[in-house]
C-alpha cells in the first residue's frame with residue numbers, strides 16, 4: 130500500500146474551472162475603485178503570473194515520478210490544470226493591459242524572465258520546489274484576503290473582481306500541493322524557510338518594478354498623492370497587507386502545514402455566490 134503524502138482535507142476538491150474573462154473594457158481604466166496605485170499594484174501582480182505559474186508547474190512536475198500517493202498524484206494533475214488556465218487568462222490580461230494603456234510588456238516581464246532562466250540553469254530542482262511552496266503560501270495568504278475581506282474590492286470593476294476571486298479560490302484549493310510534494314521528497318525545513326525569505330523579497334521587488342513602469346507611463350511616478358494613497362492601500366486600516374503578518378509568519382514554524390488555516394468556508398461561500 131502506498132503511503133499517505135497528501136494533507137489537503139478530503140472535503141476539499143481541487144476543481145479546474147476553465148473560465149474566460151472579458152477584461153478589455155475594465156483594463157482601460159483604474160479599475161480598482163479609481164485608485165491609481167491599487168490598480169497598478171494588482172496589474173503588476175498579474176504581470177508576474179504567466180512566468181511564475183509556468184515555473185510552479187515545472188518545478189512540481191519535475192517530481193511526478195517520486196510521488197506514490199494516488200490522492201497527491203491526482204491533486205498534482207488538478208494543480209497543473211488550474212495553473213495552466215490562470216496562466217492563459219493572465220497572459221491575455223497582460224497583453225490587453227499593455228495595448229490599452231501603452232505599457233511595454235517586455236520592460237515589465239524581461240527582468241523576471243531572465244531571472245527564471247538563470248534559476249532553471251543554476252538552482253537545484255529541490256530548491257526550485259521550495260521556492261514554489263513558498264510563493265504558493267504568499268499567494269494563499271493574499272487569496273484569503275481577497276475573499277475574506279469584503280471591503281477590499283468594494284467599488285472595483287465587477288469583471289476584474291470576478292477574475293481575481295476565481296483565481297483566489299483556486300489558489301486556496303491547491304495551496305498545499307507544492308508543499309506536500311516538497312515534504313514527500315524530503316525537502317528540509319531550513320531550505321523551505323530560506324526560500325520564503327528570498328521569495329518575499331523577490332516578489333516584492335517584481336511588483337514594485339511593475340508599479341514603477343506603469344506609474345511612469347501614466348505620468349504619475351513622482352506624485353506624492355499617489356504614493357501616499359499607495360501606503361494607505363498597503364498598510365492602512367483597510368489595507369491589503371493588514372492582518373496578513375500572522376498567517377505569513379506561520380510558514381516559518383517547524384510543524385507548519387497550509388491547511389492549518391482552514392479555507393474551506395471561504396471556498397464554499399464563493400461557490401454559493403456562483404449559483
Ligand SMILES: [Fe+2]
Pocket residue numbers: 182211212215216296300
Ligand atoms: Fe494561479
Ligand SMILES: [Fe+2]
Pocket residue numbers: 185212265268300303
Ligand atoms: Fe498556485
